[in-house]
Amino acid sequence: MIHQYKSNGYNIVMDVCSGAVHVVDDVVYDAVSLYDGHLAEGRNALSEAEEAALELSGKYPEADIREALEEIEELREKGLLFTEDIYEQYVTDFKSRKTVVKALCLHVAHDCNLGCRYCFAEEGEYHGRRAIMSYEVGKKALDFLIVNSGNRRNLEVDFFGGEPLMNWEVVKQLVAYGRSREKECNKNFRFTITTNGMLLNDEVTEFVNKEMANVVLSIDGRREVNDRMRPTRNGKGSSYDIIMPKFKKFARERGEKSYYIRGTFTRYNLDFSKDVLHFADEGFDQISVEPVVAAREEDYAIRKEDLPQILSEYDKLAEEFIRRKKEGRGFNFFHFMIDLSQGPCVAKRLSGCGSGTEYLAVTPWGDLYPCHQFVGQEEFLLGNVDTGVTNTKVRDEFKLCNVYAKEKCRNCFARFYCSGGCAANSWNFHGSITDAYEIGCEMQKKRIECAIMIKAALAEEGE
Numbered sequence: 001m002i003h004q005y006k007s008n009g010y011n012i013v014m015d016v017c018s019g020a021v022h023v024v025d026d027v028v029y030d031a032v033s034l035y036d037g038h039l040a041e042g043r044n045a046l047s048e049a050e051e052a053a054l055e056l057s058g059k060y061p062e063a064d065i066r067e068a069l070e071e072i073e074e075l076r077e078k079g080l081l082f083t084e085d086i087y088e089q090y091v092t093d094f095k096s097r098k099t100v101v102k103a104l105c106l107h108v109a110h111d112c113n114l115g116c117r118y119c120f121a122e123e124g125e126y127h128g129r130r131a132i133m134s135y136e137v138g139k140k141a142l143d144f145l146i147v148n149s150g151n152r153r154n155l156e157v158d159f160f161g162g163e164p165l166m167n168w169e170v171v172k173q174l175v176a177y178g179r180s181r182e183k184e185c186n187k188n189f190r191f192t193i194t195t196n197g198m199l200l201n202d203e204v205t206e207f208v209n210k211e212m213a214n215v216v217l218s219i220d221g222r223r224e225v226n227d228r229m230r231p232t233r234n235g236k237g238s239s240y241d242i243i244m245p246k247f248k249k250f251a252r253e254r255g256e257k258s259y260y261i262r263g264t265f266t267r268y269n270l271d272f273s274k275d276v277l278h279f280a281d282e283g284f285d286q287i288s289v290e291p292v293v294a295a296r297e298e299d300y301a302i303r304k305e306d307l308p309q310i311l312s313e314y315d316k317l318a319e320e321f322i323r324r325k326k327e328g329r330g331f332n333f334f335h336f337m338i339d340l341s342q343g344p345c346v347a348k349r350l351s352g353c354g355s356g357t358e359y360l361a362v363t364p365w366g367d368l369y370p371c372h373q374f375v376g377q378e379e380f381l382l383g384n385v386d387t388g389v390t391n392t393k394v395r396d397e398f399k400l401c402n403v404y405a406k407e408k409c410r411n412c413f414a415r416f417y418c419s420g421g422c423a424a425n426s427w428n429f430h431g432s433i434t435d436a437y438e439i440g441c442e443m444q445k446k447r448i449e450c451a452i453m454i455k456a457a458l459a460e461e462g463e
Contacts, residue, residue, distance in 0.1 A: 002030065002036045002082065003413035007453040008319055014452070016413050017087070021340055024458045027068040035072060035082070049073070057278065086415075088404050099399065100150035102354065104141055105361040105372045108133040108170055109162040113198045114239060116230045116291045118264060118300060131364035132167050138174040140385040142364045146185050158192045160372055161359075165199040175211050179390045194218065194262075197243040197250075204222075205250050213258060217247045220263040221275025221289065228268060229300065244282070251284055260286035260334060264302035267292075270309045273317040280324070280331040288321070288334035291443055293425050302439055311446045318450035319324040321458045338417065338451040352419030356382070356398025360389075370398055373424035401433050408436040414445045 001016040011029040013022040024032070034052040049069050056065045075081040110131040112119075142157070149155055159171050159176065171193070178189040193208060194216040208215055220226040223240040230239050247261060261284045265272035272289050279287045289312070294301040302310070317333065324330050353359055356370030363375055366385040374380040383390040399424055403415040421444065425437035 001411070001413065002032060003087065004033060004036075005449055007315070007449055008322075008457065010456050011451055012449075012452060012456065013081075014413060015075075015081050015083055016202065016416065017085045018080055018083040019340070019416065020075075020083075021073070021452055021455070022080075023176075025068075027056070027064045030056060030059070030072060031065070031068045031072055031083070050376075055189065058236070089277055098150075099357040100152050101145055101148040101358060101360060102152055102154075103146050103156035103158070103359045105158045105160050105359070106133065106138060106141055106174070107161065107361060107363050107372070107375065108159050108164045108167040108174075110364050111166055112162040113166065113233055114163070114196050114230050115233050115235075116356060117423065118229055118294055118298075120267060133170060133362075133364040135170050135173045135177075137362075137366045137385065138170055139177055140366060142174065142178050142181070144385045146181060146187055149187070153186060154188050154190060156190045156192065158194065160194050163196055163198065164193055165195050165204060168199070168204065172207060175207075179211075190214075192216070196239075197246050198239070200243075200246040200250060209254055209257060215250075215254070215259040217250065217259065217261045218263075219243050219247060219261060220265070220270070221269065222278050225265075225269045225275055226263075229264070229266060243300070248283060258286070260288050260332075262334075263289040264292050265289055266294075267302055267306060268300055270306055271313065272310075273320070275311045276317055276333060277320065280329075286332040286334075287331055291440070292441065293422075293437070295427070295428075296407065304439060307442050310443060314446045314450050315442070318454055322454055325458060326461060335447040336451045336454055338448065338455070340452070340455055352401075352421070352423075353399055355423055370394070373422075376429075397433065405434045406436055408438070408441070412441070412445075414441075414448050417448050418444045 003014040003016055005012055005027075007275045011026065012021075013024055013032050015022070022028075031052050034055055036323050040281065043236060053062075053065050056068075060068075072081060080149060086286075110129070123295065123354060145155055145157070157174075159174075164171055175189075175191055178191065180277060182188055190213040191211055192214040193212050196218045219240065220230055223238060223244075227238050227395050232239050232242075243317040251259060251261070263272075263279070263281050265273055276287055276289050279289075291302055296303060318336065321330070321333060353371070355374075359371060360382065361369045361372045362385060365367070367375075368382040368389060369375045369380055369383060371381065380394055381391060382394060389395055401420065403409040403412075403420040406420050406426075409415045409420050418441075421436050421440060423433040425440055427433050429435070429437045434449075
């Protein structure tokens with residue numbers, strides 16, 4: 001399968017099944033397109049070359065055409081163009097494959113001190129009641145992870161909410177407990193935390209910078225954008241004014257350790273590239289701004305008709321991203337970070353995040369769900385930290401969730417980059433974890449195209 005596109009002056013040809021990416025001139029670009037069409041019609045290689053030469057004659061010099069055709073044939077022979085899809089064979093035994101639990105999302109607080117309008121967790125309550133995880137439940141969760149992780153040494157635990165800093169003492173206790181078990185169990189815990197920053201202080205900063213491998217700082221962008229969607233619970237004051245100074249101080253003290261500032265854009269700020277650049281101008285160099293996922297009837301929800309402007313914003317952001325990198329004041333944007341050299345293993349490319357099998361969410365009372373976005377939906381309850389996973393039917397459905405189980409993904413050029421997208425979004429929009437959220441797909445494809453173009457542009461500069 002071939003995917004071709006033009007971006008920022010570059011002609012890009014992707015060989016989807018090999019992962020090869022080629023930046024080519026106009027002659028090769030047009031010739032590849034003709035080859036692709038002829039292959040789809042079942043013609044042999046000789047007729048492809050002859051007919052491509054005939055169709056291109058008059059548009060380009062004959063010598064250039066011949067040279068382009070020779071390059072294409074050489075790439076075909078090396079397995080870098082028009083390669084066959086060898087990956088579908090891997091999905092035949094996906095249900096029987098042995099999986100281990102690698103990561104937990106610990107919901108240490110089903111409560112929040114902000115009232116974000118778009119929050120899928122209903123201000124931290126997750127379709128249920130406000131609750132705080134006890135140390136005893138958290139301890140059982142870590143024990144469950146150790147027991148169910150098999151021979152895997154590196155384990156991930158994300159402290160999540162609501163707002164996890166509302167249960168700060170338990171967070172500290174659980175980190176200490178995890179560290180106490182590492183040596184005897186031959187495990188290494190990689191702790192992370194996601195916070196809105198309202199309770200961030202010097203004590204928290206010092207501990208987090210020592211113990212947390214990554215930190216997610218939640219704020220949406222410019223003051224007016226943030227405060228519209230992320231009001232304080234009492235409606236008094238600007239959450240931006242409270243949080244931004246704390247985040248700037250935190251990022252400075254974080255040094256070289258991983259973090260990223262994460263925003264959500266809605267229909268109210270379709271010019272979200274300005275929010276990304278606002279973060280960069282405020283001194284943050286690790287940035288993620290995600291599209292809101294919400295039912296169409298919500299006034300802030302992204303709609304199909306918004307896509308042209310959104311896709312244009314990604315192009316605009318990509319060009320500015322390159323410009324700033326070349327000027328020595330670059331930043332990382334999460335969706336433009338893409339690995340073209342090797343990428344994840346086959347199973348990861350086919351099935352994605354591992355929700356429901358390798359990655360689970362734990363509620364304050366110890367219930368297990370496929371991920372944080374399924375928490376509170378009782379049909380997805382997998383078990384409990386006391387019993388382990390008992391709902392094997394749902395777990396096995398998630399095992400089978402892969403790009404070949406999704407009709408919308410099977411022939412999509414982006415399938416090995418997005419791994420089929422988010423199962424929760426698929427469920428929320430279509431009632432199936434093997435469907436796909438189309439608006440999200442279009443944005444993902446554009447981000448991938450931009451990311452590859454950026455690689456080409458920076459490679460040209462030797463960066």
